[in-house]
Amino acid sequence: MFFPPKKISKEKDDIDLAKSGDSDAFVRLMEAHKLSLYKVGKSYLKSDEDVADAMQETILKAFHSIHKVRENLYFKTWLTRIMIHECINILRKSQRIIPVEEFASDLLIKEEKFYEGQGIFEQVQKLPKEIAQVIVLFYYEDHSCQTISKMLGIPESTVRTRLNRGRNRLRNLLRLEGDQADEKGRK
Amino acid sequence: MKREENRLDQEIKKRLQEESIHIPDLVEEKWQQALANLPSKKKPVFSYRKWGASAAAILCIGFGYFVYTSQTVPFAELGDVKERMESIFLNNESKETKTNPKHVEQETPQLAESPIQETKEVLEPENQNVVSQVVKEDQNAVPQTNQSEEDPVQHPKDSAASSTVWVAESSDVSDPEISLPAVGEKTSVQSVEQEMEMIEEASVVSGPEPFHLENIYQQFSNDIYIFAKSHADSIPVEPISYQIQGEGIGMSIETSYAYGEEKDAFLLRQTVIDKTERERLSAQFLFLKNPSGTAFFEPLELEGQVIYIYPEAENSRYAAEMIIGNQWIQLQCVSYDLSQKELSDLVKRLVLSKQHLS
Structure with a gap:
């Protein structure tokens, strides 16, 4: 007989409880997904303050509309979409959307001081936003390309293209980091 | 190629997920604040959707009732009587x-x-x-x-x-x-x-002969009686009015008679006017053949407000169809095989079901 993992089963229970208005269950759910939301937020927004605002709004919106979640299995996807929506809203309000071309040209200049003394996540945030978003959703949050395409509202082929670009960057990034670690080890 | 990609993906995932990501204090603080200030969520008794559905249902029922009450579908018992x-x-x-x-x-x-x-x-x-x-x-x-x-x-x-x-x-x-x-x-x-x-x-x-009204006996109250005796031929098309000031009832009753389109039909209109000269009730009774020539009218007080006048006959039979306002009420009030009480109850029920009287 198949038993679902304890963590998933507990989350499902919490989702049901939260749907019926249990605030404690809702808080537990949010705590479980706090880091995921933060990562997604950081892939969209530079400022931590903006990310915090987006997370706050996400909490409120999720709290008010959690009863609309039909399938508990897709709760995380649903929550992530709220977060993405809030991030886009903040970007629109602050009009801080940087065109891709402009960002890419900046990237070459910044690339040299890209990896010094920074964690991988921080370095991922410095990638072009559309690549960083896909990397976060695919590698960090473990979503499939199909899910990501639905979340972002873009074709799956576009997701694969961006993912491919991101993969190459990450390969270089991880190799560089490895080299740096080797060098540190030698010193 | 695919295998290489998958291997690389697995490796990247492993490397990325090994790294611990620290949420800044600012974000953490706002996060906790938001969770602490969650609004109290009570399960709504009625959601907007449910309210909408309820309102729609009420409107449908109301409309259905309006259609039902305004249509002239005869009651089953009246239909039988009418056929007879x-x-x-x-x-x-x-x-x-x-x-x-x-x-x-x-x-x-x-x-x-x-x-x-x-x-x-x-x-x-x-x-x-x-x-x-x-x-x-x-x-x-x-x-x-x-x-x-x-x-x-x-x-x-x-x-x-x-x-x-x-x-x-x-x-x-x-x-x-x-x-x-x-x-x-x-x-x-x-x-x-x-x-x-x-x-x-x-x-x-008297079959094909035009209906001859011999006597109309109207009883408006216990105190007032009008005995209208007229011959069918003498009933003019233009209505005749009888003004009566009733004792104790404080209203005048204007009654007029006229032939209907058919010679064997007879239209009677009664208007009850109260002290303020405002029309309280206007009722028309269209009588079809009335072989006995007898029609009794008796005031019937319902709910203590409006006097409804209904035809009643004693040991005689006649058919009547009633128009109140714009409402056509099939009121085949036939004392034919109904007792006086049954007839009264029937008429009361009919009148009450047509509460479009103002």
Whole structure:
């Protein structure tokens, strides 16, 4: 007989409880997904303050509309979409959307001081936003390309293209980091 | 290639997920604040969607009720009565019977049968003795009816339970042997059966003739009586008004009469006006053939506010259709086989179901 993992089963229970208005269950759910939301937020927004605002709004919106979640299995996807929506809203309000071309040209200049003394996540945030978003959703949050395409509202082929670009960057990034670690080890 | 990609993906995932990501204090603080200030969420008793559905359901029911009350679908019992009425009063065969004396022999027994049967059904248990008596008499009724061609109709005058009947005038009596009472003549009958027979004979005889209203007896209250005696020919198309100031009721009642489009129909309009000269009730009664020529009107107070006037007949039969305002109310008020109380209840029910009176 198949038993679902304890963590998933507990989350499902919490989702049901939260749907019926249990605030404690809702808080537990949010705590479980706090880091995921933060990562997604950081892939969209530079400022931590903006990310915090987006997370706050996400909490409120999720709290008010959690009863609309039909399938508990897709709760995380649903929550992530709220977060993405809030991030886009903040970007629109602050009009801080940087065109891709402009960002890419900046990237070459910044690339040299890209990896010094920074964690991988921080370095991922410095990638072009559309690549960083896909990397976060695919590698960090473990979503499939199909899910990501639905979340972002873009074709799956576009997701694969961006993912491919991101993969190459990450390969270089991880190799560089490895080299740096080797060098540190030698010193 | 794919395998290489997958291997690389697995490796990247592993490397990325190994790294611990620290949420800045600012974000953490706001996060906790948001969770602490969650609004109290009570499960709504009615969501907007449910409210909408409820409102839609109420509107549908209301509209349905409005359609139901405004349509002129007759009640089942009234439909039966109407059919019986038509079979007796509006039957062409009866007209043919009048013109062809041979048919009188065939038709009269049938006509004589039906009211007796109906009377038998309707009479209350306490009147069972009367019923049995009537049935017994009925067994002998057919030969008597057949004899009626030979002998003039006899109207017993000495009766303990005498009831007043106004008989329509017959100007075209095909059968000279059938004698009818004079216009406005009061005739006493012993039983319902005999009265019914008499009325039927009168209707058969007077068939195609325009309906002659002999007497209209109106009873507006216990104190006020109007006795309107008019002849059918004398009823003008233009209404006649009777102004009455009632004692104790504080209102005037304007009554007008007019013929309807058909000669055998008769329209009566009553308007009750209160002290403030405002119209409180306007009611029209359209009477179809009324062989007895008798119509009683009695005020009926419902819910202590409005006086509804309804037709009522005692030991006589007539059909009426009522128009109140713009509402056509099928009010085939036939005392034919209904007791007075049954008729009253029926009319009350009808009037109450048509509460479009203002």
